[in-house]
Amino acid sequence: MTITKIQREIRLGLKSLLQHKLRSSLTMLGMVFGVGSVIAMLAVGEGASKQALDQIRKLGSNNIIITAMKPVEEQSQQTTRTFMSIYGLLYDDERRIAESFPHVVRTVPVKIIRKEGRLGERALDLRILGTTPNWFELVRRPMIAGRALSSHDILSYSNVVVLTEFGARRLLAASSTIGQTLRLGSDYYEIVGILKSENDQGGALQTPDQQIDAYIPINVAKARFGDIFNSFGSGSRTRELVELHQIIAEIDSVANVETTAAGIKTMLQRFHKKTDYQLSVPLALLRQAEATKHTFNVVLGSIAGISLLVGGIGIMNIMLASVTERTREIGIRRAIGAKRRQIISQFLVETLVLSTTGGITGIGIGLIIPWMITLIAGMPTVVTLFSLILSLGISLAVGIVFGLYPAVRAAGLDPIEALRHQ
Amino acid sequence: MANSGSLANLDLPAAAQFRNINKIYRMGMSEVRALDNVSVVFEQGTFWAIQGASGSGKSTLLNVLGCLDRPTSGQYLLQGRNISQLDDDEQSEIRLRSIGFIFQSFNLIQQSTVEENIELPLYYQGWPPEASSERARELATLVGLDSRLGHRPMELSGGQQQRVAIARSLANDPAILLADEPTGNLDSKTSQEIMQLLCELHSQGKTIIMVTHESDIAAFAGKHLFMKDGCVERMEG
Numbered sequence: 001m002t003i004t005k006i007q008r009e010i011r012l013g014l015k016s017l018l019q020h021k022l023r024s025s026l027t028m029l030g031m032v033f034g035v036g037s038v039i040a041m042l043a044v045g046e047g048a049s050k051q052a053l054d055q056i057r058k059l060g061s062n063n064i065i066i067t068a069m070k071p072v073e074e075q076s077q078q079t080t081r082t083f084m085s086i087y088g089l090l091y092d093d094e095r096r097i098a099e100s101f102p103h104v105v106r107t108v109p110v111k112i113i114r115k116e117g118r119l120g121e122r123a124l125d126l127r128i129l130g131t132t133p134n135w136f137e138l139v140r141r142p143m144i145a146g147r148a149l150s151s152h153d154i155l156s157y158s159n160v161v162v163l164t165e166f167g168a169r170r171l172l173a174a175s176s177t178i179g180q181t182l183r184l185g186s187d188y189y190e191i192v193g194i195l196k197s198e199n200d201q202g203g204a205l206q207t208p209d210q211q212i213d214a215y216i217p218i219n220v221a222k223a224r225f226g227d228i229f230n231s232f233g234s235g236s237r238t239r240e241l242v243e244l245h246q247i248i249a250e251i252d253s254v255a256n257v258e259t260t261a262a263g264i265k266t267m268l269q270r271f272h273k274k275t276d277y278q279l280s281v282p283l284a285l286l287r288q289a290e291a292t293k294h295t296f297n298v299v300l301g302s303i304a305g306i307s308l309l310v311g312g313i314g315i316m317n318i319m320l321a322s323v324t325e326r327t328r329e330i331g332i333r334r335a336i337g338a339k340r341r342q343i344i345s346q347f348l349v350e351t352l353v354l355s356t357t358g359g360i361t362g363i364g365i366g367l368i369i370p371w372m373i374t375l376i377a378g379m380p381t382v383v384t385l386f387s388l389i390l391s392l393g394i395s396l397a398v399g400i401v402f403g404l405y406p407a408v409r410a411a412g413l414d415p416i417e418a419l420r421h422q
Numbered sequence: 423m424a425n426s427g428s429l430a431n432l433d434l435p436a437a438a439q440f441r442n443i444n445k446i447y448r449m450g451m452s453e454v455r456a457l458d459n460v461s462v463v464f465e466q467g468t469f470w471a472i473q474g475a476s477g478s479g480k481s482t483l484l485n486v487l488g489c490l491d492r493p494t495s496g497q498y499l500l501q502g503r504n505i506s507q508l509d510d511d512e513q514s515e516i517r518l519r520s521i522g523f524i525f526q527s528f529n530l531i532q533q534s535t536v537e538e539n540i541e542l543p544l545y546y547q548g549w550p551p552e553a554s555s556e557r558a559r560e561l562a563t564l565v566g567l568d569s570r571l572g573h574r575p576m577e578l579s580g581g582q583q584q585r586v587a588i589a590r591s592l593a594n595d596p597a598i599l600l601a602d603e604p605t606g607n608l609d610s611k612t613s614q615e616i617m618q619l620l621c622e623l624h625s626q627g628k629t630i631i632m633v634t635h636e637s638d639i640a641a642f643a644g645k646h647l648f649m650k651d652g653c654v655e656r657m658e659g
């Protein structure tokens with residue numbers, strides 16, 4: 001078949017579609033929303049899982065995070081007013097982890113104290129993190145000004161603090177930040193550095209208040225604030241003894257993360273009578289999230305497939321009805337000398353034009369819906385090229401398959417019978 | 423079988439010729455002989471009227487002539503070529519190139535304009551759009567409808583619709599023009615006009631074969647063929 005012949009047949013198909021505007025647009029509607037919903041659904045699914053995966057990746061897939069956790073049985077005993085709960089990770093835990101596991105590259109102990117920071121007239125509630133220089137190697141965030149904590153600070157028990165960009169901006173309007181003194185509790189600390197804040201932050205897995213972090217040497221934190229924390233609730237006072245709030249262990253390679261995590265767990269179980277810690281492995285979470293994403297995609301894909309199938313059946317339905325309705329026309333064309341193949345291609349071109357136009361309009365809708373979801377609900381959405389190709393491909397395939405049957409049926413009619421049809 | 427009527431015209435070449443054509447329909451267990459050993463010669467440039475009661479086989483005869491139906495046995499020669507056992511595509515090709523149809527109910531495509539209806543055979547012949555448009559204009563002028571090219575069949579009277587159908591049947595310059603009760607849906611005045619148009623075409627040299635049961639319409643034809651029970655009863659003219 002030559003190009004001009006194909007052109008003619010497409011023109012004939014278009015003409016006939018334009019002659020039945022309502023029917024054509026109704027047929028297309030199914031395809032439009034089929035394709036549109038497929039793209040939108042996949043975009044929402046992709047966006048949600050990307051957000052989760054990004055959060056987990058930020059924690060570092062090479063890390064094992066052990067967090068102090070108040071045991072459940074102690075939480076329920078809080079009615080005893082003067083009770084002091086002792087829980088959490090120990091300084092010894094960190095030492096043991098660092099010393100006994102060969103794959104552990106470095107460990108970072110973290111002690112968290114909530115205190116108000118004061119600088120002249122300004123005050124800001126800070127989350128003070130008593131930690132070691134290792135923290136800065138683990139987090140790998142650039143310094144905006146000054147320096148990070150150094151091992152010298154630890155050795156010399158220096159009253160030094162590193163602020164985050166956000167915290168610094170809130171406390172210091174002036175430009176000369178480094179060298180100023182910040183009051184934390186009853187002591188004064190010299191600001192030695194400012195750490196860059198993370199751009200997109202938030203989410204359940206990431207610590208939500210890391211923007212107001214202030215980093216001081218861990219031994220200074222222990223000396224100035226001690227290990228006992230008093231907190232005052234409504235009419236009650238709780239006392240807690242916690243040595244370390246968090247230990248982060250970096251493992252040399254991803255392959256050793258899970259075995260080391262199991263080892264650490266066994267070791268902690270031996271030294272802790274109560275389960276007053278929680279061990280989380282971002283890598284395992286990542287794997288889990290990826291598995292969830294896979295399930296999610298399968299579910300969404302099936303829903304999408306069904307909606308496209310419904311769209312396709314809609315096309316077949318209308319094409320079949322149109323074959324019946326146009327039996328007379330088919331008979332006339334056949335009597336005048338149209339070959340079977342020409343009738344098939346006429347109907348096929350019609351369905352192809354319908355499903356392509358429907359598919360492309362559907363892509364437009366599939367791009368608008370996720371955009372509106374992001375705009376209105378604030379949910380992240382990711383439209384992938386794959387979903388565009390998939391839905392357009394399926395809509396074309398559905399168009400061919402469901403359009404071919406009515407077309408073949410139309411062409412198979414005996415012209416004499418077809419002409420007799422009223 | 424009385425086919426002696428054609429013997430007088432041996433000097434004229436045959437446009438279409440039936441040699442012992444049989445057409446048998448199977449209806450369950452029983453057989454219906456729609457055409458029973460029919461032999462006729464339709465000479466070039468003649469105007470035939472085929473008459474007979476309903477069920478006499480005149481429609482089947484026209485369908486076989488028009489390549490819409492295949493004879494069960496026998497030979498059908500169109501312009502000297504045996505076309506009795508062609509496949510579907512070849513039959514379509516014969517209809518497209520050599521046969522013009524005029525139907526009782528006009529059989530125009532309702533959604534298409536007059537021009538598009540006339541162009542239809544040319545479309546399937548693969549004519550370029552400009553040429554077929556030009557040809558449609560000529561044919562519309564011939565049947566007196568050149569001012570209605572953009573109209574749809576619904577907007578025309580019955581007589582005008584039949585004129586469009588005649589114009590369409592002439593588009594491929596057919597070897598034989600087949601008319602199945604061309605005036606069956608028209609009033610007597612319009613019928614006369616349509617018959618005059620057909621006579622005019624005949625006088626220009628067209629071979630026309632018309633099925634009718636009205637004797638006043640049949641009177642326009644020069645030759646008459648009477649069918650009865652699938653057989654040729656007699657021929658006149």
